[in-house]
Amino acid sequence: MKPVQFSVASKLVGDAAVIYPKGYLNNLSGESLVNECGIYIGRGITKIVVNFSETDLINSIGISLILQIMEDLRNIKGTICCTNMSKFLHDTFEMLGLIQHMIVFPSESDAIKYLKAGTP
Amino acid sequence: MSTELKKALYNISALADLGQEITSENAFHEKIQAVFYVITGTFLANKGAILSYDRSSKKLDTLTKKGFTSTDLEQLAPEELMPLSKNEPCLIKDAPFLAVVGAEVLVPLWVRDQFIGALLLGGKLTAGPYTPEDLELLKIIATQIAITLNHHSLFMDLSDKLEENQRLYEEMRRIYHGTLQAFAAAIDAKDAYTQNHSHRVAKYSAAIARELGWNDHDIEGIYVAGYLHDVGKLAISNDLLNKVAPFTPEERAEIRKHSTLSHNIAVKINFPWKNVEDMVWHHHERLDGQGYPDALVREGISDGVRIITLADSFDAMTSQRPYRKKMDVQTALAELRKCLDSQFDNKIMLVLCRVLDKEIKGELPEPEILPNLDKNSDLSIISSLLEGIIVELSATQSPA
Ligand SMILES: [Fe+2]
Ligand SMILES: [Fe+2]
Numbered sequence: 450m451k452p453v454q455f456s457v458a459s460k461l462v463g464d465a466a467v468i469y470p471k472g473y474l475n476n477l478s479g480e481s482l483v484n485e486c487g488i489y490i491g492r493g494i495t496k497i498v499v500n501f502s503e504t505d506l507i508n509s510i511g512i513s514l515i516l517q518i519m520e521d522l523r524n525i526k527g528t529i530c531c532t533n534m535s536k537f538l539h540d541t542f543e544m545l546g547l548i549q550h551m552i553v554f555p556s557e558s559d560a561i562k563y564l565k566a567g568t569p
Numbered sequence: 570m571s572t573e574l575k576k577a578l579y580n581i582s583a584l585a586d587l588g589q590e591i592t593s594e595n596a597f598h599e600k601i602q603a604v605f606y607v608i609t610g611t612f613l614a615n616k617g618a619i620l621s622y623d624r625s626s627k628k629l630d631t632l633t634k635k636g637f638t639s640t641d642l643e644q645l646a647p648e649e650l651m652p653l654s655k656n657e658p659c660l661i662k663d664a665p666f667l668a669v670v671g672a673e674v675l676v677p678l679w680v681r682d683q684f685i686g687a688l689l690l691g692g693k694l695t696a697g698p699y700t701p702e703d704l705e706l707l708k709i710i711a712t713q714i715a716i717t718l719n720h721h722s723l724f725m726d727l728s729d730k731l732e733e734n735q736r737l738y739e740e741m742r743r744i745y746h747g748t749l750q751a752f753a754a755a756i757d758a759k760d761a762y763t764q765n766h767s768h769r770v771a772k773y774s775a776a777i778a779r780e781l782g783w784n785d786h787d788i789e790g791i792y793v794a795g796y797l798h799d800v801g802k803l804a805i806s807n808d809l810l811n812k813v814a815p816f817t818p819e820e821r822a823e824i825r826k827h828s829t830l831s832h833n834i835a836v837k838i839n840f841p842w843k844n845v846e847d848m849v850w851h852h853h854e855r856l857d858g859q860g861y862p863d864a865l866v867r868e869g870i871s872d873g874v875r876i877i878t879l880a881d882s883f884d885a886m887t888s889q890r891p892y893r894k895k896m897d898v899q900t901a902l903a904e905l906r907k908c909l910d911s912q913f914d915n916k917i918m919l920v921l922c923r924v925l926d927k928e929i930k931g932e933l934p935e936p937e938i939l940p941n942l943d944k945n946s947d948l949s950i951i952s953s954l955l956e957g958i959i960v961e962l963s964a965t966q967s968p969a
Pocket of ligand 2: 766770799
């Protein structure tokens with residue numbers, strides 16, 4: 450099986466960054482996801498939405514990278530929302546106990562709506 | 570599926586991830602980083618580090634870390650870790666002397682009786698404790714990492730040794746060449762009329778060999794042979810060597826001994842290049858069997874000998890000799906051409922002409938022949954002569 454090259458895209462919606470990982474989060478190329486979030490955090494963004502619609506598989510390396518993003522956000526009292534998660538992803542996050550430390554939405558627009566409502 | 574079962578499956582797949590990373594073809598540091606992610610992702614550790622033990626400095630080097638500062642990690646003293654059980658996770662709360670801010674588990678890494686380093690982990694995201702199952706898994710992982718680190722350090726030791734050997738070899742080569750140059754200078758000084766002759770024959774021969782596609786090692790060998798081809802002249806009297814009048818048959822025979830003397834000297838040196846002895850011994854042989862000392866014929870004469878022979882004659886013609894003025898380059902080339910087949914090899918002559926032509930046209934970064942030729946030469950005349958010879962001789966060569 451050919452390894453799927455991981456890539457990441459992003460955009461700014463209001464004061465939230467929406468991140469689109471694409472491909473399997475299972476090797477060092479997933480570090481670009483942490484870097485992408487780091488760029489927004491560096492610019493003062495505290496709300497990050499990760500849309501997982503194009504990433505449905507993850508392994509321990511990917512979990513470690515998601516953990517890193519969660520910790521980076523926690524250090525600045527930020528919020529991480531995860532959306533469009535496959536059942537596998539959701540089950541894995543739940544089993545590991547990651548889910549309590551993030552806010553999960555079925556879709557990106559739900560997350561954006563929630564984050565907007567939270568801003569005075 | 571129960572959460573326990575799911576967790577067990579996740580752990581098994583983490584071990585598979587570990588195996589995949591350890592056996593990957595990634596560079597060592599990428600490998601270690603990926604392994605580190607596997608570990609922090611498996612236990613959701615907020616801090617962690619992989620440290621390797623440097624046997625020469627007796628210190629722990631940080632290979633990768635997260636959450637810990639360098640100062641935190643400097644508190645770990647290797648001698649305090651060594652008495653701990655090999656590859657057994659040790660809870661920091663049970664070993665207060667290991668106090669590193671934020672650390673919860675430490676595993677001393679060993680392969681047989683070699684201390685390799687340590688794996689350190691902080692608390693979990695879930696704030697839960699490390700369970701006995703976690704520690705069991707960690708032990709398996711630690712053993713794998715220890716082996717990986719050990720392989721790497723063995724490999725690095727080897728490549729350090731290799732590098733040291735390489736350095737020594739280069740040094741020896743330098744000394745060797747220095748000695749050879751001194752030898753050549755001694756020969757050339759003895760024969761006042763052939764100043765730098767050995768040096769030039771070495772350069773010309775190497776240039777021809779390079780154009781012929783020889784490898785660097787063999788080129789170096791012919792260079793050395795060029796330097797030493799006339800070393801036997803050291804054993805011939807100065808008066809004879811510098812004599813201007815024609816030689817008597819006895820004198821000629823005496824002079825002719827020099828190539829055998831060169832050979833006798835060369836065989837005493839255990840050269841790392843093959844055929845140096847052959848090249849110096851037979852540099853006065855001719856294809857038609859009229860040469861000396863062995864009157865070898867065609868197939869008996871190696872390419873190396875054919876190169877040295879041509880380079881030797883070309884230099885002899887284009888430099889001043891006691892018995893005649895030096896020839897200009899065109900005349901020398903025409904002379905050599907006349908002696909093709911009987912004395913010199915067509916193919917080698919073709920290659921010499923090609924190199925010289927390239928040098929004149931500035932196509933070679935480091936010309937080796939042209940700088941030694943008469944500065945007043947008319948290069949355009951030489952170049953068109955060379956082109957003519959190249960066309961003519963190319964036609965006689967069977968296509969490669
Ligand atoms: Fe000679
Ligand atoms: Fe010579």
